[in-house]
Amino acid sequence: MKTKKLQKPLIGISTNQYILENSPFAGQKRIYINRDYTECVLKAGGIPFLLPLNTPLEAIEQQIMAMDGIVFSGGQDVHPLRYGEEPSRFLEAVCSERDEYELEALKLAYALKKPILGICRGLQLINIAFGGTLYQDIGHQIPHQSIQHFQKAHKAVATHSVELVPKTLLASIFETNHLITNSFHHQAIKDLAHGFKVNAMTRDGVIEGIEREDSSFLVGVQWHPEMMIEKHPEMLKLFAAFVSSIEEQSGSE
Ligand code: MN
Numbered sequence: 001m002k003t004k005k006l007q008k009p010l011i012g013i014s015t016n017q018y019i020l021e022n023s024p025f026a027g028q029k030r031i032y033i034n035r036d037y038t039e040c041v042l043k044a045g046g047i048p049f050l051l052p053l054n055t056p057l058e059a060i061e062q063q064i065m066a067m068d069g070i071v072f073s074g075g076q077d078v079h080p081l082r083y084g085e086e087p088s089r090f091l092e093a094v095c096s097e098r099d100e101y102e103l104e105a106l107k108l109a110y111a112l113k114k115p116i117l118g119i120c121r122g123l124q125l126i127n128i129a130f131g132g133t134l135y136q137d138i139g140h141q142i143p144h145q146s147i148q149h150f151q152k153a154h155k156a157v158a159t160h161s162v163e164l165v166p167k168t169l170l171a172s173i174f175e176t177n178h179l180i181t182n183s184f185h186h187q188a189i190k191d192l193a194h195g196f197k198v199n200a201m202t203r204d205g206v207i208e209g210i211e212r213e214d215s216s217f218l219v220g221v222q223w224h225p226e227m228m229i230e231k232h233p234e235m236l237k238l239f240a241a242f243v244s245s246i247e248e249q250s251g252s253e
Contacts, residue, residue: 009068009246011046013037014102014122015053016075017095036226037073037119043229044239046246053101060101064108068246069115069217072102072122074224077187083133090137092186103129115217115249117242120185123210123220130193130212138188138206147204149183155227159183162208162223168199169211170219173241174234181208181223188222217245 013033020028031052038048046069055063064070079094080087082103087094106129109116118126124134135141138149151159158180164171171177179200189207192198200209200221212218219242225235 012051012067013071040226044243046243053098072118074120088136118220132193133191156231170199
């Protein structure tokens with residue numbers, strides 16, 4: 001039987017929110033995403049679709065069902081009460097509305113077997129959703145932590161080494177066990193969620209990537225590959241593998 005020509009996968013991207021100041025619209029809430037994400041999804045062969053964080057809980061299932069894969073994007077700290085901790089003095093901005101939306105969207109996306117890619121906060125969110133915890137501030141909470149994980153260099157500049165764990169999906173995607181990445185985080189995984197394995201680490205012991213074994217594609221990375229692709233086109237491989245996993249899944253149905 002001839003297979004029907006596949007349409008390009010529709011990739012939902014979780015969004016961020018800020019409140020406008022000093023303008024005629026002061027107080028206005030604006031939902032947005034960095035354009036790097038949509039550029040990257042397009043370059044990887046998908047069609048990007050923004051997922052507003054104010055979607056009512058009862059509408060999220062229909063929203064996620066309509067997507068072929070979901071990217072959980074970077075942004076604020078997840079509120080630590082979500083993993084059973086009180087906020088530390090070193091916690092930065094949080095957005096509880098976003099936490100609520102994304103945790104529900106992630107739960108549904110996993111239940112519906114949608115491929116999932118987490119970037120930075122997205123990796124942290126995945127870990128929390130499956131029962132893991134975070135260091136609320138790595139500089140204050142990890143002894144002997146020494147590497148600059150919130151770089152001062154431009155977003156596209158690769159600043160620290162990341163060792164990929166051999167025989168993981170991530171290592172097979174990048175076809176190497178060593179990367180140099182950008183780094184824009186002050187938090188990191190403390191207790192890894194059950195069912196996940198670490199696929200990337202820095203030399204100071206900070207977890208830089210995780211993946212889940214029982215999923216077709218549930219991968220999180222702590223760095224921002226989408227910000228690097230102009231100078232480091234190999235970073236597109238992660239998005240390309242994510243989109244291909246969707247095409248393989250629909251091709252086998
Ligand atoms: Mn880092």
